[in-house]
Amino acid sequence: MSKHFLGDTTVLLGRSLRHITRSMDTIITTAIMPIGMMLMFVYVFGGAIDTGSDSYVQYLLPGILLITVASGISYTAFRLFLDMKGGIFERFQSMPIARSAVLWAHVVTSLVANLISLVVVVLVALLMGFRSSAGLPAWLAVAGILILFTLALTWLAVIPGLTAKSPDGASAFSYPLIFLPFLSSAFVPTGTMPGPVRAFAEHQPVTSIVNAIRALFTQQPVGTDIWIALAWCVGLLAVAYTFATITYRRKIS
């Protein structure tokens, strides 16, 4: 049946992309929370935060982009949950289609939806005065890191999407992910944090990813941060993919 994998995935992808274009509100909702945070931090707290960079939005955007993805993938889990619950998942599984196509369609949809949200957030940041002198290669590198990060979190989201008993359960897992940037260098430099907090902040994935993106935007040398960031993303992706696939196999057999 795997000869139909690409065709079936494309058909199912068309289906879930229609879901997105017909309920743009989910993408807007996904983007509103990070945009709200960005407004609040830039115009309320930002003036009092000394980051060493010339404008706070400049400093803040990378972290906000990660929060955008973290809140976006809760919809991935939610959409998958709805399919599981509504019976259409069973219909697909009882049809002669490539069995993994159902999952891949959701994954690619998640990638597309998150990229749209990310573009919206970047546009708002530009309106708020974000400027980058980075050239095309640096922007592509930023896009690459964000795509890898989105894929990793998407496969993570597949697990609650397949196993949750309620819609709240399907999306609740994303709350800690949304909170994680607060304990990193996303909002404030880690230098002023007390010892244990600082140790945690400096060794969790968000800090290295944020630092790498920030360096790319400001055309600073990325140093080792980018390798640590890539290692985190690839590692998380591999682990999440493995567990998601195991969960899926268990569900369909």
Next chain:
Amino acid sequence: MTTRPTTEPAIRVRGLKKSYKALEVLRGVDFDVARGSILALLGSNGAGKTTAVKILSTLLKADAGTVGVNGFDVATQAAEVRESISLTGQFAAVDEILSGRENLVLVARLRHLENPGRIADDLLDRFSLTDAGARKVSTYSGGMRRRLDIAMSLVGNPPIIFLDEPTTGLDPQGRIEVWRAVKELADQGTTVLLTTQYLDEAEQLADRIAILHEGRIIVDGTLAELKRLLPPAEVEYVEKQPTLEDVFLALVGADSTQATAAKPARTSEDSR
């Protein structure tokens, strides 16, 4: 299409067992469904009807026993079984955000059929959904949703169809619409395995009735055979009262549903 050895029954179940942890749901189920017939699997809630249907449609693995569907073994030839069947599960498996037509086109594409648009239009016509075809399914009534659900199962004319409690939760008109659709199916030679907890539904639709109770089939026969299990009928004079269903349908007008669902079938003559 798949090859069909015609002597064999369309569905053959022998010694089927399934437990969920300590709970034994199926404890050795045997039954056959002859080609082109309707078997009603009757049982109360939790009797294991849905479990049986899920095993027959390759969604669940059995603990023991053999199941042949269209001559293929569900455990070792799942892909061939899936080519031969369609499942209409307990909850209408339709996409609420897509239109009725888009739902049918989706299934036709996934079955790798040519001309999905024409197949969709034919089925919309056959199930009296042409006018609603462009509308989002979330605006459909329960009966329309079920009809679309069954129409989606007919895409590609699979020789065997599983209907798991197709009328649960429907109003009387919706029920009649679905019954008519099921009878039409059988008229075209499709084999139907129907589960239900409504005795009148089994009586109305089925050629044979199998009663699943505590994990086993306790009776399997035609309605006439089942009736013979009880002492012969005594003649009593009882005033014929209209049932509440008669009254309800008379008041709200069953004609409207009759007019909409009685079209002849067209799409499946060329199928097999």
